[in-house]
Amino acid sequence: LAGMAPATLHDWRTWIVRPLLGTRRAALRDMLRHRDIRWIEDPTNVDVRFERPRMRASLAQGEGERRLAEALARSAQAARERHDIGRRAAMLIDAFASRPVPGLIRLDRDFAGHEDGQAAVYVLRILLATVGGMSFLADEARCAELLSRMQLGSLCATLSRTVVDARRTGIFLRRESRNLPVPAPPADNWLWDNRRRITLKDGQGDLVIAPLGPAAAGKAPFSEDVPQSLSRAALAAEPALWSGGKHLDFAGGDAGPQSVSIVPAVAPFARFL
Structure with a gap:
């Protein structure tokens, strides 16, 4: 409910697991009571200076249960949609992308005009961020515009530290040469x-x-x-x-x-x- 994932991998080394995210507070209290374990309340949970307790108080009034159920349903639907577009994007990457040399991604020309435009834009956002080394995906609107321009012919543009070079032989993505790291001794991880x-x-x-x-x-x-x-x-x-x-x-x-x-x-x- 707070934007947390049930499991998160940090730095490809440490798993952060939250197995109780979907469990209601009342159920947790009952479980502890049956085991003779006292419930310890976080003081901020009832401090209305914070948004979280204010939201809880609001949901506890009137049709709060119905509104909560609707919010959970919307959240579940959004998760299903994210999973679906991720699956479609993976299929496009498998079908159209290759790496001819380290640091260079090539997309087939047909990628730009693929019928699943939503997934194609998502693929472009992911690849631009990956090639450019950006923690956040490239802007969706700018990527959609860039994809439209690719359908018209050759172009050369830069977005998210990535040079996009669309030619007759393919759409090529590479890291731009500016602001590369300075020489340094290697460090683990x-x-x-x-x-x-x-x-x-x-x-x-x-x-x-x-x-x-x-x-x-x-x-x-x-x-x-x-x-x-x-x-x-x-x-x-x-x-x-x-x-x-x-x-x-x-x-x-x-x-x-x-x-x-x-x-x-x-x-x-x-x-x-």
């Missing part, structure tokens, strides 16, 4: 640029994590299915391992030391899922 999760396996020595950069990106192997300029730009914004000014490896590579693991993170859900 570090969320680098809100896009990559760093895990230390052993002592990191003199390793530093910094963006790969254009020079090193230009030497990386490329996919023939993607314009090299897009591959270079995407790779340049990826985290790389450096030691003594020498480039060792980048996220998605396999030549670097195994003391550090760099894996993708889904920014909108990286802290709380």
Whole structure:
């Protein structure tokens, strides 16, 4: 009722579980009374200076039970709708999205004109936030407008720190090159640029994590299915391992030391899922 989820995963490590969210206070009191456990009231529960007790008092009067039941029904319906659009969005991502190189997402051109426009907008919001490393989804109205423009032809735009490059061969999303993290020693469970999760396996020595950069990106192997300029730009914004000014490896590579693991993170859900 307070916007809480029954279970939340924090930092991909700790579960916060609330098994009693759907249990009424009266039922909890009865359960404790049968076990001879005294109920301890939170003083703020009856302090009308706070909104929560004022709402409880209001619902306890007149048709409060009916209004509460209606509110719970609306909440349940909203949850079902969120689940449904999430399912449809997952189907679109599976059907239309790919990752030709680390840091670059490609959507088929047909994605922009898909008949399920609501789910397509939701997909675009999620992907823009994920590629750009943003904790909040991109604005819905701006994403809907951007999707409409994609149907008209080629375009290049930036939203949520993500460059959107729509071409004849596909719709490409990559992290813009501005405001990337400065070089720093790796830290365990570090969320680098809100896009990559760093895990230390052993002592990191003199390793530093910094963006790969254009020079090193230009030497990386490329996919023939993607314009090299897009591959270079995407790779340049990826985290790389450096030691003594020498480039060792980048996220998605396999030549670097195994003391550090760099894996993708889904920014909108990286802290709380």
